[in-house]
Amino acid sequence: MSLTRRSLVEYAAAHFGWRRAYGDTTEIDSLLNEQALTAYTEAADHAALATAKNTDALAVQPGVLDVRGRVLADVLYLEGVLTGARNRGLDPQLIERLDAAVDHGHELTVLLADTVRTTAAVHAAS
Template sequence: MFPIRLTWQALATFASPRVSFAHTDPEQLHQVLAEQAAAANREAAEHATSAAAWNVDELHVQPGLLEVRRDILADVHYLEGLLIGARRRGLDRELIERLAAAVDTGHELTVLLADTALTTITAAHTAGH
């Protein structure tokens, strides 16, 4: 990669979390995917430690669930925009099918998270909180 492209990618990251560059080389894309997974894995230990310290009862879990659901809803709406654009432009059928599946899965996840958040209330009442 050229240094100027790295500079532009760094600037794009600060400007907007949605701005990125398309990759035409599968190896480059695999590298980006691996870097994303590695970064998430590094943060996982911190999240687990924080969760163990802060989530002392059912109601303490709820704010985290709501935060995650909010973020996923925003991402699902973004994915819906990508899907609408792909359909309007008649892009590859497999791409459209995979985007549609991602959107559906995202919606299912937001429903599951909402149900889980509601469970924190019923579980707290059962536990006598």
């Protein structure tokens, strides 16, 4: 399926709250590569914009706070997926990977919260 057609199908499915599952690791690898390519392409602009915009610690704070909120929401979603996988007795390897992702996500939210606190502390000290 072409990228354009797949994108349209996925857009329509997402509009109705559906998500497509993939049973082929080759297709998964292709999708993961597309995600990475998109993210890194967009990240190239972020560095220049952040350099111009983030002139002091308080300027950094809103962006980091926004990221923490999105990460926390996604981690809590994954925690629900993990609970469902456990309750359904799904493969232990899948449960182990989900558990590790949830733990890592919670650690990331703590680090981001500490970073937000640091922006305020640095500002107060100056």
